[in-house]
Amino acid sequence: MSKKPAIRIIPCLDVTEGRVVKGVNFTNLIDAGDPVEMARVYNAEGADELTFLDITASSGARETMYEVVNRCAAEVFIPLTVGGGVRSVDDVDRLLRAGADKVSINTAALARPELINEISGRFGSQVLVLSVDARRANTLSGFEVTTHGGRKSSGIDALEWIEQGCSRGIGEVLLNSMDADGTRSGYDIEMITRARQVAKVPLIASGGAGALEDFDLAIKAGADALLAASVFHFGIFRIGAVKEYLRGRGHLIR
Amino acid sequence: MIAILDYGFGNVRSAQRAFGRHGIDAQITSNRQECIEAHGLVIPGVGAFAACMDGLDRVEAAPIVDARLLANRPVLGICVGMQVLFTEGVEHDIPRSGLRQWPGIVAQLPAEILPHMGWSEINSAPDSELFKGVENERFYFVHSYATQKWDLQPSESLAPAMVSWSEYGAPFIAAVENGPLSATQFHPEKSGDAGATLIENWIKQCL
Numbered sequence: 001m002s003k004k005p006a007i008r009i010i011p012c013l014d015v016t017e018g019r020v021v022k023g024v025n026f027t028n029l030i031d032a033g034d035p036v037e038m039a040r041v042y043n044a045e046g047a048d049e050l051t052f053l054d055i056t057a058s059s060g061a062r063e064t065m066y067e068v069v070n071r072c073a074a075e076v077f078i079p080l081t082v083g084g085g086v087r088s089v090d091d092v093d094r095l096l097r098a099g100a101d102k103v104s105i106n107t108a109a110l111a112r113p114e115l116i117n118e119i120s121g122r123f124g125s126q127v128l129v130l131s132v133d134a135r136r137a138n139t140l141s142g143f144e145v146t147t148h149g150g151r152k153s154s155g156i157d158a159l160e161w162i163e164q165g166c167s168r169g170i171g172e173v174l175l176n177s178m179d180a181d182g183t184r185s186g187y188d189i190e191m192i193t194r195a196r197q198v199a200k201v202p203l204i205a206s207g208g209a210g211a212l213e214d215f216d217l218a219i220k221a222g223a224d225a226l227l228a229a230s231v232f233h234f235g236i237f238r239i240g241a242v243k244e245y246l247r248g249r250g251h252l253i254r
Numbered sequence: 255m256i257a258i259l260d261y262g263f264g265n266v267r268s269a270q271r272a273f274g275r276h277g278i279d280a281q282i283t284s285n286r287q288e289c290i291e292a293h294g295l296v297i298p299g300v301g302a303f304a305a306c307m308d309g310l311d312r313v314e315a316a317p318i319v320d321a322r323l324l325a326n327r328p329v330l331g332i333c334v335g336m337q338v339l340f341t342e343g344v345e346h347d348i349p350r351s352g353l354r355q356w357p358g359i360v361a362q363l364p365a366e367i368l369p370h371m372g373w374s375e376i377n378s379a380p381d382s383e384l385f386k387g388v389e390n391e392r393f394y395f396v397h398s399y400a401t402q403k404w405d406l407q408p409s410e411s412l413a414p415a416m417v418s419w420s421e422y423g424a425p426f427i428a429a430v431e432n433g434p435l436s437a438t439q440f441h442p443e444k445s446g447d448a449g450a451t452l453i454e455n456w457i458k459q460c461l
Contacts, residue, residue, distance in 0.1 A: 201369070
């Protein structure tokens with residue numbers, strides 16, 4: 001019996017108006033289908049977890065998202081994380097009630113870090129994923145946190161932010177490389193390595209998966225879970241094939 | 255009827271949906287009579303041990319569980335719903351008394367990265383009913399605390415408890431089957447098809 005859980009493979013569905021989209025660097029969005037149908041397919045293919053990211057997150061579209069989450073949770077029995085536009089304890093409460101197991105927060109926590117304490121104090125740290133959209137920049141660690149899908153600098157150092165998140169009570173870090181996102185040129189391995197050194201919680205690597213080797217390298221750099229969108233949506237790799245490859249490389253796979 | 259104890263903690267809807275998968279319309283309730291008379295009672299639980307115990311005290315869960323066990327009616331604790339069955343839980347150095355069905359202390363796992371989050375292997379008890387057909391499957395865990403020692407002394411009059419183990423930082427108890435009282439530290443309702451089989455195995459004990 002091994003001491004570590006299996007490496008989790010997590011397809012991410014970017015959702016707007018109840019539909020899945022994904023585009024290079026968050027622009028030029030291409031419609032890739034119904035989220036619940038895709039969740040069902042990914043579950044059948046062996047996804048270890050699912051992530052829905054509400055990329056419109058305007059108040060009017062929130063109701064649609066709760067419905068999508070509710071429908072998904074009724075059909076797919078693996079952990080579901082939902083993020084995008086989560087601004088308050090009440091937002092978290094509604095998503096958990098709709099059927100989310102975890103909620104990811106990003107911009108709202110940057111604006112008011114106490115939100116992390118409030119959410120974990122109410123629901124436990126295990127429900128809270130800190131989503132960090134980071135890029136290379138001239139900050140202390142060489143990585144900074146961005147907002148608005150990578151378009152704006154927050155002026156906050158990414159590694160310091162992760163450390164602060166851990167001390168405030170997050171349960172997991174979703175580290176998304178905004179330089180690599182959508183490029184399929186590989187995960188930012190140095191960023192993962194550095195984040196692993198400071199994170200006291202499980203680390204999900206995201207952004208840039210394009211070749212099978214990329215997944216292997218991210219695990220070796222310390223990722224506990226690997227998130228990808230476009231390579232799965234467009235059928236470049238099937239989840240089963242990624243898991244088979246990683247098993248062959250000696251990683252623990254469900 | 256399967257009842258899911260509603261005490262303000264734990265994802266009761268997830269548990270309910272997991273039974274719906276087997277055609278069972280589980281009732282989310284804290285009604286004393288319903289909870290005592292149901293064919294099976296599920297105690298879910300997420301978050302802090304002490305907060306869950308406060309919630310359980312408010313719905314007077316302890317006498318409900320006692321009454322069910324005396325009548326040999328199945329009870330299933332999930333995650334913190336399992337932890338509260340032990341003597342006490344210690345979170346942030348503060349001990350809190352549990353439902354004291356089993357001797358044992360729930361304490362933080364000695365691991366650098368917490369919580370233990372993900373699909374882990376289980377060393378299932380040889381004659382386990384719950385793991386029948388899924389003995390070698392992984393199940394989904396999310397927790398930082400666990401019981402690391404099984405202390406219940408076997409009695410001559412009762413069948414010995416079946417204890418299944420997992421490991422994260424140290425070996426810990428992943429599941430217990432002790433007469434009508436069963437519990438899992440992992441989340442069968444989130445463990446895909448393996449979890450569905452385990453729940454089905456438990457349902458068979460209830461009906």
